[in-house]
Amino acid sequence: MWFLKKKGKTMNPHSSSSSQVRESKQKDILKTSLQQNIQIVNDTLGKSSDIVIREIPIGKKGTIQAAIIYTDGLTDTASLQSFILETLMIDIKELDLLRKISSEQNLINILKDAALTVGDIKEIDNFNHLFNSLLSGDTIVLIDGYAQGLSISNKHWVERGVTEPETQTLIRGPREAFTENLRVNTALIRRKIKDPNLWMETENIGTRTKTDIAIVYINDIVNEKILNEVRLRLDRIDIDGILESGYIEELIQDSPYSLFNTVFNTERPDVVAAELLEGRIAILVDGTPFVLLVPALFIQFFQSPEDYYEKNFIGSLTRLLRFLTFGTAMLTPALFIAITTFHQSMLPPALLISLAGQREGVPFPAFVEAIIMAVVFEILREASIRMPRAIGSAISIVGAFVIGTAAVEAGIVSAMMVIVISITAIANFASPSYEMAITVRILRFGFMGLAASFGLFGITIGLISLILHLCSLRSFGVPYMSPIAPFNVSDQKDTFIVAHLWKRITRPGLLSQKNRVRQQGSAFAKPEPPRK
Structure with missing residues (x-):
């Protein structure tokens, strides 16, 4: 299929030679000339009105030229002024002195390690990384004479807050739902599961949209074979844009021509937390409040969070x-x-x-x-x-x-x-x-x-x-029909009926092959009647 990457590629006699590939890579590398870098940014982005480029002199005597590049509307301008511009233009008065004393040290490293008071700062050395960070809301700092730059994370845009679920309402249960912000959604899951074994892997899918995708799982519970299969299917996706989790669902599902969904989706953090504890894997897509859960079983579509709260x-x-x-x-x-x-x-x-x-x-x-x-x-x-x-x-x-x-x-x-x-x-x-x-x-x-x-x-x-x-x-x-077919006696406690909590002490056998017991000891013992 056109949207899947080929596992192996053979050399085409009409393809570009190795020298042309190296030349293309060299063009992608940042230049030492600040004006040349700014010109490439303007030409690539068509001098878009929302791209702000400000050239400023830095250092004790203003002898060093630098440029601040950011996307208006995606960047937090308050933090830009307080922690970046003010630091570079006012606070660092002895920058030239530091450069002379530490002539062996790169000026980029000095700014990164000792000057800028921002949490997430990454070095960039190519335009691909520059444009990806710039169009994601980061601030780019370029300095004349250096073929490297800094990508400073200070994203900020207008977003919808955490509200009640629209499609999966309950009478009793949490009143919070996922939003369109990926980091807000991961925080909602972290709030439910405060376990260091809750791991998150992030990657970009979409050659043009470069949508952030997060794979979330509990490391000591998840089935490694299923996890590797999820990674493989996501890595094979080759498409220009991902606008909603439905795109991912269609591209990774097992039976695309079946009327039954083999990928489950939800907008409730409590549902995702419960499924992660059973050994499933969550796929979060930036820009949508609906989270994908795999593997999905037939019985899963008849379960409601309220079944476990009553x-x-x-x-x-x-x-x-x-x-x-x-x-x-x-x-x-x-x-x-x-x-x-x-x-x-x-x-x-x-x-x-x-x-x-x-x-x-x-x-x-x-x-x-x-x-x-x-x-x-x-x-x-x-x-x-x-x-x-x-x-x-x-x-x-x-x-x-x-x-x-x-x-x-x-x-x-x-x-x-x-x-x-x-x-x-x-x-x-x-x-x-x-x-x-x-x-x-x-x-x-x-x-x-x-x-x-x-x-x-x-x-x-x-x-x-x-x-x-x-x-x-x-x-x-x-x-898809497990634990009904193949029939599993131990998993029938949460199939057609909901057994007592102290009886549901094991995770589904086909989902999690390790750490199957939820908790041992007196915590899951049957409650004793009160003594007279």
Whole structure:
């Protein structure tokens, strides 16, 4: 694929020679002439108005020429004036003396080690590094006579603060969500897990956007094979821009043509912390509040953080309810079509007579009737999402009520079909994962077609095919249906039900091969009843 780097490259006879490659590298190196460096920066960036270049004299007598380069809007100008400009122009009065005394020492090192009072300072010696730092919000310091410069980290731009999650709301639980700032997101994770084994690896992806990507994992828990696979897939990405984590998700997932996601995403720091403690790997992308988690399993899309914050029997009941709504949202219209079209004898006589009376005068078969109502409801759902929030909810509720009532009174659809589609839609809203809800909505139409063609036999064939497909999926080498298939007894404590906390003492076996026990000793012992 065009967006993946080739593992091995052969020498092309028409490719550039080694001398041309060396010449290209030499052009990328900073020059000793300050004016020549400034000219290259201006020519490369097209003299953009947001790039500020200020030449200043430094030293006791102002004999040394320097240049400060930064991007307006991405750089903290207050720290620039207080810690960089003021230091170079006012505070360092004996710079020439220091240069004479330490003639063997590079002036760049003197500024870096003894003058500038900024935390993160890096030396740069090529224009590629210069432009990457400059366009990321860093301040560049160049000095005449030196083929090196300094990249000073003082990024600052207007950003959204930590707010409540928009898509994964809870009644009980933390009220904080990730933001678009990568460092804020990593800090939120550090706040949850204060462990030195929480490691973070950062790299840039995108030849033009150079988007920062962070791989986060707990070193003494993570599976090394899965971690190496994640690194390999990220390193193979060769694309011009990454604007959202969805780009990364599409490029690293196992089965791109499957309706089921093999990469999980969330905007909640508590979810990421819990998954890291189980041995999963988080992928954070700068510019988006949605964090990717791998490997992703089928059961993961039915779990909610609230399952673990309430009593275990409450979490178990709600999780079982989600599985029930999953089947309801996917199969209810198909079952109604199959029974009313092919298997009327399965219905009680009174209900059959009632349905026949309702369908009297309806010009369409049950399948076409269901398709019309399902498509109309999908249109209303999409319209309510795109409309302004002040009127979006009103349009969805009023629109569904008015259209449903008018369609029944006009004899286009039956009242029972409106009830069936309404139950299906409400059940679909119960899914804690938006991606799984979309998958169910698509599968629903497929099962409706099978039911209209073959009845219950078609639904059975569809379910068997669906189960076989799910069992064939893998996420970074881990079976998608685990711990259901392959069946693992010890991991059933957090599959269909939520066992007591003192019983969930081991991590999932296929995710973490080392340090599987969460904690030993009395901390996970069953609580004893109070003594009388």
